[in-house]
Structure formats: C-alpha cells, structure tokens
Amino acid sequence: MSKWIVSLSDGSTVIEKWEEGKLSPWIRLKEMCKERNLKITQLRLQVNGKTYTSVKGAQGYFQSCFVAQDLGEAPLLRRGIGYVNDSHLHILWVDDKTNDVWCEVRKAEGGAIIFNKDNE
C-alpha cells in the first residue's frame, strides 16, 4: 500500500485517494490548487508503512508512479515524490516491492510537477 500526503498553504491536508472514473488524485490536486490559489508546503509519501518526507517550502512538487512492463513479466512499480529547486527536480523513488530507495535529479519540467508560482 502506498499514498502521498500533501500539506497546503491554508493549513489543510490532502491524502491520495483514487476514485474510479475520475481524474487521478494528483491531477485533481493540481486543479484545486490553481482554482483556490493554494500552494503545496510539504509532500510526504507512505510506502509499505514507511514515510518519506520532502523538503518544506519548495518552488514546486512532483509525484508520479513509475511503471515498467516486459512482455511476459509482471509490471514493476515504483513511487516517487520530488521537489523543485531552481531548475532542477529532485526525486526520491521507492520500489513498491523491495522498498529500495534511490534519488534522481533532472530538469524540472513535465506535467507531473505542481509549481507553486502557478497558483499565486
């Protein structure tokens, strides 16, 4: 079991909840932040009972599921959270099965980032 938990600038907390037939919870969060001019102040990820915490007050936050599928094999799933610092995205990935953790740094771009400046 895994889920992300977001703290928002109005003091509220949003917990990942998938709902059948609706937009993904991260896309819904992105829309809500824009509509209500809210910023993400912190992002956490819980995977198999362990909590991973991102830095507070970043310029933006990232969340994604990484999936890899080989024909003939079960898919691999990793969960990732990250934060934006200047033009870089710092991601913490967690393997859903092994709980292995590693970091990735890459250019801060792509729709999976919620930039706080977009919600000012």
Next chain:
Amino acid sequence: MATFTWKGGDDVTSLPVSLRVGFYGAAFGDTIAIASYQQSNYATNTGAENSGSLPSVRYIPASGSSYAYWSGGSLGSGSGSTASMPSGAATVHINFSHTSSVNFQGAKFFAYDGSDPTNNSTTVSNKGFSAEPAVTTWVDCDIEEGYVNIGSSVSPLTEHNFYIAVSATPLSAGGHTDIAYRIEFEYY
C-alpha cells in the same frame, strides 16, 4: 488499479504473460539470415510452438529510417513511409488501462537482454518506431544504443494505447532467447 495488455497490433492474437514475440524468416520456424531482418512474427514462448501470427513490420536498411514493409496481420501487406503505416499493422498493441484518468510522461520502448534493463541482447539487434502515438522514425532500440521515445500523453485518459513496430536481426546463428521488450513510463 493499473493493468497492461499486450496483443498483436491488429488485436487478433493476444500476448498473455506466458507468450513472447517470435521473429522468423518467411514462415513460422524459418531462420533469418544474419544481417537480414525478420519477415514474419508469431506469438510463441520458447520459439518452437506457434501460438498465433502477429503483424510483422520489416526494417529495410537500404530504404532508410522512414520506410517500412508490413505484412502478416489482418490488414494485409503494404509498404511505404512509416508515417503512412496503419497503427493496426504494428507488431504489438500495448494497452495501459487505469480505473482513473491519468497522464503518462517519459514513455520509452526498448529491447534488452532480459536480465538487466541496461544491457543489450548479445544475439539480437532491434529497430523500432511508434505508429501511435506517432514517432515514426526507425531508431536503434537496443537499450545501450537508444529507445523509441514515445513521450507524454496529451490529456488524461483511463486507457492509453501504444502501437509499436519492432524489427529484429540476428547477430549470430541459432535460436535466441536472451531478448526482452519493455515499455516504461511515469503516470500521475
């Protein structure tokens, strides 16, 4: 809940987890000459049993990276620019479905040795392109050389479909199984 389904590009032959894509000469069981590319594809497990034909898309080196010859599927044979090839003529159709609408980004399709997704097969070399989403130039898709860069979705959907053409050539004689095909991406 996310699920993957692999089929032939024309959706006629399923590729459940017990099966793989086999590359052959003119017919099932026929060999491919070294430095030549396959002429037919079949669903198989070990390579010895025929579990149904798949569309075959052939890379022809002399014709360049934007030309393909396709055959074997329910759409029949044809040739021309890779951009003109119908999606249903692709080797495989990979369906990714989710109970919620999601976007994907950074999607890649590549071949590797089946053990370590950073290593090429030592016995088979591959070319690939994506008929849909359209990225229609043949590229080396052995992971040490590159991959088919499918990119990102346009909008969130509960189903995303990938129609991928793969053409393979043996690097040595004999039957080869140290080869696997992978699609990977991030979704949110």
